[in-house]
Amino acid sequence: xxxxxxxxxxxxxxxxxxxxxxxxxxxxxxxxxxxxxxxxxxxxxxxxxxxxxxxxxxxxxxxxxxxxxxxxxxxxxxxxxxxxxxxxxxxxxxxxxxxxxxxxxxxxxxxxxxxxxxxxxxxxxxxxxxxx
Numbered sequence: 001x002x003x004x005x006x007x008x009x010x011x012x013x014x015x016x017x018x019x020x021x022x023x024x025x026x027x028x029x030x031x032x033x034x035x036x037x038x039x040x041x042x043x044x045x046x047x048x049x050x051x052x053x054x055x056x057x058x059x060x061x062x063x064x065x066x067x068x069x070x071x072x073x074x075x076x077x078x079x080x081x082x083x084x085x086x087x088x089x090x091x092x093x094x095x096x097x098x099x100x101x102x103x104x105x106x107x108x109x110x111x112x113x114x115x116x117x118x119x120x121x122x123x124x125x126x127x128x129x130x131x132x
Contacts, residue, residue: 004046013049022076044104091127
């Protein structure tokens with residue numbers, strides 16, 4: 001995906017969380033809801049980290065530990081039918097953090113109910129603050 005620009009026109013920095021995991025009960029089939037299966041998420045926060053770098057203060061950035069907890073809670077939380085819905089919910093949780101201007105979310109469903117050999121099914125979205 002292309003770079004995300006901040007209000008000043010400069011490319012925003014990124015915090016990347018790769019391979020967050022939880023067991024979820026998402027899917028359209030009853031066995032997916034009953035048994036559950038692993039889900040993974042890769043999340044890229046787009047933000048300006050210059051103030052945090054200058055001050056060396058956690059309060060000047062976004063706690064990736066908090067984001068990781070929240071994302072895994074969504075992955076393992078309330079069941080939804082579609083991976084697309086799951087990705088959207090993850091994006092909204094991340095965008096709720098002040099300073100996050102945009103987020104890229106990839107949700108992986110490696111045990112999707114396909115009848116052909118495959119490695120992964122993934123949905124990737126980008127959402128921006130204010131719905132842009």
